[in-house]
Amino acid sequence: MTVAVPSASQWGSPTASRRALLIHGSNSSSHTFHRVASALAAKGYFVIAPNLTGHVLRQPRVDFQVQASANDLVPYLQAAEYDIVIGHSMGGLVVLSLLKFLSKTRPTSVVLVDSLVELTAEQIAHRRDMSSSDATTNPTAEDYMALNPLWTREDAIWRVLGTRIGRVNHDYHMNGNVPWSFSHMFAHKPAAAALTFLIADPRLGDASKLETVAKFKDVRAVIVPNASHWIQYEFPEVILLPATHSFMYYISISWGSPHQWGSPSASRRALLIHGLNSSSHTFHRRLPFHNIIGYLVIAPNLPGHALREPAVDFQVQTLANDLLPYLQAAEYDIVIGHSMGGLVVLSLLKYLPKTRPTSVVLVDSSVELTAEQIAHRRDMSSNDAKTNPTAEDYMALNPLWTREDAIWRVLGIPLQNHNGVDGFPQGNVPWSFSHLFADKPAAAALTFLIADPRFGDTSKLEIAAKFKDVRAVIVPNASHWIQYEFPEVIVEEALRNIKE
Structure with missing residues (x-):
């Protein structure tokens, strides 16, 4: 040439x-x-x-x-x-x-x-x-x-x-x-x-x-x-x-599209759904399905988060509908949702396979909230958005977090649509999702991980206890951010459901 x-x-x-x-x-x-x-x-x-x-x-x-x-x-x-x-x-x-x-x-x-x-x-x-x-x-x-x-x-x-x-x-x-x-x-x-x-x-x-x-x-x-x-x-x-079009990304993050780990040819799949004021990378640390047992792990970014445009409204069911293509394209062995992402998972239960075993894990989700509790959480989220805490601030408040945890928490806030801070709480009144447990297919096993009551609240345990086929597990010493502090517990419980 x-x-x-x-x-x-x-x-x-x-x-x-x-x-x-x-x-x-x-x-x-x-x-x-x-x-x-x-x-x-x-x-x-x-x-x-x-x-x-x-x-x-x-x-x-x-x-x-x-x-x-x-x-x-x-x-x-x-x-x-x-x-x-x-x-x-x-x-x-x-x-x-x-x-x-x-x-x-x-x-x-x-x-x-x-x-x-x-x-x-x-x-x-x-x-x-x-x-x-x-x-x-x-x-x-x-x-x-x-x-x-x-x-x-x-x-x-x-x-x-x-x-x-x-x-x-x-x-x-x-x-x-x-x-x-x-x-x-x-x-x-x-x-x-x-x-x-x-x-x-x-x-x-x-x-x-x-x-x-x-x-x-x-x-x-x-x-x-x-x-x-x-x-x-x-x-x-x-x-x-x-x-070279080799999409075995084990450290990649794609804002506005799913964060993906593992090989597309893996025989097992996991779907991870983040919460409010967060992003797909909330699950970055030590959720080693792809390293240990050959999973393709997909963590989408919800509408209004990670610079994605918001959906037509702020209802949890609307967020769940946005993820339906993932369930239509493939079946998952494991589905995990943190906080509000857990409510999205509950809204997706009716779309899970009726016969294929699925391990479902909710990570410290607030299934029922009073008007006062909604207002309190909205104020907390608004305060984070206004004061812009630094990574050092988050690490000082959360001694079990790594600096990388804190950085992804910092990035999750400015990269969301700020109307969602008020929109998500107000768009889901009354905040009541317990009835969605009834949509769980018989083939699915559901575990509800709950933060240490010293750092969270006991109402989640009371709610989970009402359902005989829901396994409630308190994680000692864990705050709301279990995926940062004790990610191995999430993996263990997800795999326990499959083994059982």
């Missing part, structure tokens, strides 16, 4: 039937993808990673706009079609600028790796200062390895070389793209292309990328826990998952 663009790294055989195009970011080089590219080549891909203008001793163009860098790469897309296109950081913005040149009919897997799609003037200045610091202090490979324990020495060496052999004045690069706004380019994605946005752990990056990408229904957002901005060095295998 002959193209007008000089300077590129290649892996694999040019005669391979599948092709991948990898585009690096600012102050970097084609070899930032050395681990990803090697893995793709091993899977039978011919991989090309061009060096952008102004990088790896290439002369910069007359301007520093992202579109200029994209135009420089158009010959690659004119010469061949690609099964995979990946861009890291600024390279992801170049990829967005190239979407309009992709095949309209050939399926293409597009992966953006922690790209900054929208930046304010203050954020531009901050990032310019960070990059300028690297250019002036000349960190060594040892410096990078000390700061990034997941990097190999080769990763660190390529990072050093990317910084030192470029011809890009980073000030010009940042200033040449003001306003820094690229969201509109998602609209250029051909219908045949699938686009995944990998995002660094919010503890090490920022959550604004998630908020930006969640506005687009046909873009899959995936947070990579414990990953910094340099996901291709730290978790290259995660980049390969969406790129």
